[in-house]
Amino acid sequence: MTTKYRKQFSNALAQHEVRNNTENVINKLRKHRLAAFPDQAEWVNLRRHSTAIRVNAISKLPQLLEQLEINLQRNGIQVHWADTTEQANQTVLNIMRFHDARFVIKGKSMVSEEMGLNDFLNTHGIECLESDLGELIIQLAAEKPSHMIVPALHKNRKQIARLFHRQFPSIPYTEDISALAQAARRFLRHHFATAPVGLTGVNFMIAETGTLCLVENEGNGRMCSTAPPVHIAVSGIEKVVECLDDVPPLLGILTRSATGQPITTYVNMISSPRKPNEKDGPTAVHLILLDNGRSRIYSDPELRDTLNCIRCGACMNHCPIYKHIGGHAYQTVIPGPIGTILEPQKNGLDSYGELTQASTLCGACQEVCPVSIPIPKIINRLRWEHIRKNSYSTSGAGSGRRKTEAIIWKIWVWNCIHPGAYNRITSVATSMRRLTDRILAKISPWTTARAVPRLPDTTLHERLKALEIDNE
Amino acid sequence: MIKTESRMDFTRASAGPKPDTVYLFGTCLIDLLYPQAGVSAVHLFEREGVNVIFPQTQTCCGQPAWNSGYRDEALAVARAQLKLFPRPIPIIVPSASCAGMIKVHYPALFKDEPDEASVFDVVNRVYELTEFLTDILKVNLTDLGEPTTVAVHSSCTARREMNVADRIDSLLDQLQNVTRIEPDNAEECCGFGGTFAIKQPEISTAMVLEKAKAIENTGAQQLIGQDCGCLMNIGGALKKQDSQISHVHIAEFLWDRTHKAKP
Numbered sequence: 169m170t171t172k173y174r175k176q177f178s179n180a181l182a183q184h185e186v187r188n189n190t191e192n193v194i195n196k197l198r199k200h201r202l203a204a205f206p207d208q209a210e211w212v213n214l215r216r217h218s219t220a221i222r223v224n225a226i227s228k229l230p231q232l233l234e235q236l237e238i239n240l241q242r243n244g245i246q247v248h249w250a251d252t253t254e255q256a257n258q259t260v261l262n263i264m265r266f267h268d269a270r271f272v273i274k275g276k277s278m279v280s281e282e283m284g285l286n287d288f289l290n291t292h293g294i295e296c297l298e299s300d301l302g303e304l305i306i307q308l309a310a311e312k313p314s315h316m317i318v319p320a321l322h323k324n325r326k327q328i329a330r331l332f333h334r335q336f337p338s339i340p341y342t343e344d345i346s347a348l349a350q351a352a353r354r355f356l357r358h359h360f361a362t363a364p365v366g367l368t369g370v371n372f373m374i375a376e377t378g379t380l381c382l383v384e385n386e387g388n389g390r391m392c393s394t395a396p397p398v399h400i401a402v403s404g405i406e407k408v409v410e411c412l413d414d415v416p417p418l419l420g421i422l423t424r425s426a427t428g429q430p431i432t433t434y435v436n437m438i439s440s441p442r443k444p445n446e447k448d449g450p451t452a453v454h455l456i457l458l459d460n461g462r463s464r465i466y467s468d469p470e471l472r473d474t475l476n477c478i479r480c481g482a483c484m485n486h487c488p489i490y491k492h493i494g495g496h497a498y499q500t501v502i503p504g505p506i507g508t509i510l511e512p513q514k515n516g517l518d519s520y521g522e523l524t525q526a527s528t529l530c531g532a533c534q535e536v537c538p539v540s541i542p543i544p545k546i547i548n549r550l551r552w553e554h555i556r557k558n559s560y561s562t563s564g565a566g567s568g569r570r571k572t573e574a575i576i577w578k579i580w581v582w583n584c585i586h587p588g589a590y591n592r593i594t595s596v597a598t599s600m601r602r603l604t605d606r607i608l609a610k611i612s613p614w615t616t617a618r619a620v621p622r623l624p625d626t627t628l629h630e631r632l633k634a635l636e637i638d639n640e
Numbered sequence: 641m642i643k644t645e646s647r648m649d650f651t652r653a654s655a656g657p658k659p660d661t662v663y664l665f666g667t668c669l670i671d672l673l674y675p676q677a678g679v680s681a682v683h684l685f686e687r688e689g690v691n692v693i694f695p696q697t698q699t700c701c702g703q704p705a706w707n708s709g710y711r712d713e714a715l716a717v718a719r720a721q722l723k724l725f726p727r728p729i730p731i732i733v734p735s736a737s738c739a740g741m742i743k744v745h746y747p748a749l750f751k752d753e754p755d756e757a758s759v760f761d762v763v764n765r766v767y768e769l770t771e772f773l774t775d776i777l778k779v780n781l782t783d784l785g786e787p788t789t790v791a792v793h794s795s796c797t798a799r800r801e802m803n804v805a806d807r808i809d810s811l812l813d814q815l816q817n818v819t820r821i822e823p824d825n826a827e828e829c830c831g832f833g834g835t836f837a838i839k840q841p842e843i844s845t846a847m848v849l850e851k852a853k854a855i856e857n858t859g860a861q862q863l864i865g866q867d868c869g870c871l872m873n874i875g876g877a878l879k880k881q882d883s884q885i886s887h888v889h890i891a892e893f894l895w896d897r898t899h900k901a902k903p
Contacts, residue, residue, distance in 0.1 A: 489843055528796070529833060556709075580717075581713045619879035623673065632666075
C-alpha cells in the first residue's frame with residue numbers, strides 16, 4: 169500500500185540536489201558538534217545537569233508559568249495566553265492594530281511557523297519580513313524551513329545566488345557568500361530602522377526573574393527586539409526554566425549541540441520595555457504563550473519528556489532518515505526525530521501517525537540529545553497508540569489499525585506460541601527451499617535492492633537436535 | 641563518536657565464575673536463515689568447557705510486534721519464551737537486537753503484568769554473544785586461517801542499546817591474520833529496522849545502498865557483524881550488486897578460523 173507519506177518520501181529521495189545539500193550541511197554540523205564535546209566526561213555531566221534542569225522545569229510547568237507571568241508583568245512585559253494558534257495569531261493582529269502597524273520585521277521563530285503567522289497576517293493586509301538570513305532566503309523562495317536551526321540548508325550557494333539575483337536585480341550576480349550576506353544586510357537595514365513592530369521567538373523564559381532569553385548569531389534578533397517601538401515575543405509554554413542559574417548550562421549545551429559554537433554571537437536577555445530614563449529599546453514588550461496541545465502532552469508522564477526539547481536540531485543532524493529525505497518530506501513545522509514525536513502528538517495520529525514509521529529506532533537521536541529525550545521509546549509508544557483498539561492519550565489514537573495487519577500479527581503470535589507448529593513450518597520452509605526462494609523473490613520491496621536471502625537446508629532447531637544438544 | 645550513556649547499568653559482576661552450563665536463545669532469524677551461526681556459538685562455548693542447553697520449544701523474542709506497536713501480541717510471544725529458562729544460568733543471545741529486546745524492553749513490556757517480577761530473573765541473565773565471549777569466558781583465540789581483511793558492521797542495538805559494540809572488535813583483533821577495517825559512517829544505521837524495511841522500503845533502500853557502498857569501499861573480503869538482520873540487509877544489497885564481499889556472523893567466522901577441521 170502506497171500511502172501519503174510513502175509517496176512523499178519517494179519524491180524526496182528523487183531530489184538528488186536537495187539530498188546532497190542536506191547531507192553536506194549536516195555532515196559539517198556533526199563534525200562541529202563532535203569537536204565541541206572533546207571531553208566525554210564533561211559531556212556526560214553537562215547533559216545530566218541539563219536534563220535535570222528541563223525535567224525539573226517541565227515537572228513544575230503550571231507553577232512556573234504562573235510565577236513567570238507575575239514576574240514578567242512586574243517588569244512591564246505584557247503577557248498573553250493562547251490555547252490555539254488561531255488565538256495566538258489573533259493576539260498578534262490585535263497588537264498590530266492597536267499600534268496601527270502594517271508591517272512587522274521578524275527574527276527566527278519556529279512558533280511563528282507553527283502559527284502560520286505570516287500567511288495569517290498577509291490575509292489581514294499586514295506585511296511580514298524575515299530578517300534571519302536563512303528565513304529570508306526561505307521567504308524569498310516562498311518555501312518552508314527544512315531545518316529548525318538552518319532553515320535553508322536544502323539550498324546551495326548557487327541556488328541562493330540565483331534567487332538573490334532574481335529578487336534584487338539591482339545587485340550584480342554573485343556566488344560570493346559574504347557579498348550575498350552584505351546584500352541581505354543592506355536590504356534589511358532600512359527595514360530595521362523603520363519597522364513599527366519587531367517579532368521574535370524565545371529560547372528560555374526565566375520564571376524567577378521574568379526574563380526572556382534569546383540567542384542568535386546575526387544580530388537580527390537584537391535588532392528586531394530593540395529597534396522597533398513594539399516587540400512581540402512568541403513562545404511555546406514549555407520554554408520556561410525555574411531560575412537564572414539554569415540558563416548558563418542550557419545555553420552551553422544548546423549552542424554546542426546545534427552548531428558546535430561555545431556560545432552564540434548574541435545572547436539577548438530581555439527583561440523589560442524601555443524605562444523612563446532610558447534612550448532606546450521598545451516602549452512596549454509583549455509575550456504570547458502558546459499551548460497548542462502542549463498541556464495534553466504534559467499530562468502524560470511518559471510523553472511529557474517530549475517537552476524537554478531545547479530546539480538544538482542535533483537529533484535531525486544525526487538522523488539517517490532525515491539525511492536521506494530532508495526536512496520538507498516530513499510535511500510538518502518541525503522535521504526530524506523530534507518532529508516525528510512532537511507533531512503527531514500536537515496534530516493527531518490520524519494525520520501524522522504514519523510519521524512514526526519513518527524510524528529504524530536506531531537511537532542516534534537519543535544519543536546526541538542534550539536533554540536525553542528518549543525519542544525511540546516515545547516513537548514506540550506512539551506506534552502502539554496509533555494501532556490500539558481503544559483510544560488512549562493522544563488524539564487520533566487507533567486510527568492506524570488495519571484489519572489485515574492485525575490478522576497477520578495474530579497468525580504470527582499463534583505460530584510463535586505453538587512451538588510444534590513453528591518447528592514444522594520452519595522445517596518445511598527450509599526443506600522446500602527452492603520453492604520458498606521463489607516465493608521470497610516476489611517480495612518486491614525487499615528485492616529491488618537486495619538479493620533474496622537463501623534459506624539453508626535445515627533450521628538451527630534441527631541442527632542442534634542432530635548434534636544432541638540438551639533440550640532442557 | 642561520542643559514546644553512549646548507558647540506559648541501564650550493565651556493570652554486572654563482570655567477572656564472576658565461569659559457568660559450566662548456559663542456555664542458548666538462538667533467535668528466529670538465525671533459526672531460519674543463518675543456523676550455522678547458532679551451531680558455531682555452541683561449538684565456541686563447548687570448546688571453553690561450557691555445556692549448552694537449547695530449549696527446542698523456543699521461537700521468537702517478540703521484537704517485531706513490539707517495534708510495530710502490537711504490544712499484546714509481543715507480550716504473548718515473550719511470555720511463551722520466559723518459562724523456557726528456569727535454571728539460574730546465563731542466557732546467551734547471538735544478536736544484540738534480540739538481547740536488547742529482552743534486556744531493555746521486556747521490563748517495559750511486562751510492566752504491571754502479574755509475571756512482572758519473574759521477568760527480571762530472566763533479564764539479568766541475558767548476555768549478547770560477543771559480550772559473553774569477552775567479558776565472562778575471556779576467550780583466547782588462536783587464528784588458524786589465511787590472511788584476510790574484514791569490514792565490521794556493528795548494529796545500532798549493539799552500539800546504543802546493549803553498549804557492546806567494542807566486543808566484536810576486540811575478538812577480531814585477537815586473530816593474527818585478520819585485518820579489521822572500519823567503514824565510513826560506521827555508526828550509522830544500515831536501514832533494516834525490522835518491519836521498517838517492509839513499511840518504508842524506499843528509505844530503507846536508500847540507507848542500505850549507502851551502507852553497502854561504504855562496505856564495498858573498504859575493499860575487505862568479508863563483512864562481519866553480530867546481528868543477522870543487518871547482515872541479511874547489507875549482505876543482500878552487496879550480493880544484488882554482484883559484490884565479491886560475502887557476509888558472515890561473528891560466531892561462524894570465529895569458529896571457522898579457530899578450529900581444525902576434522903580430517
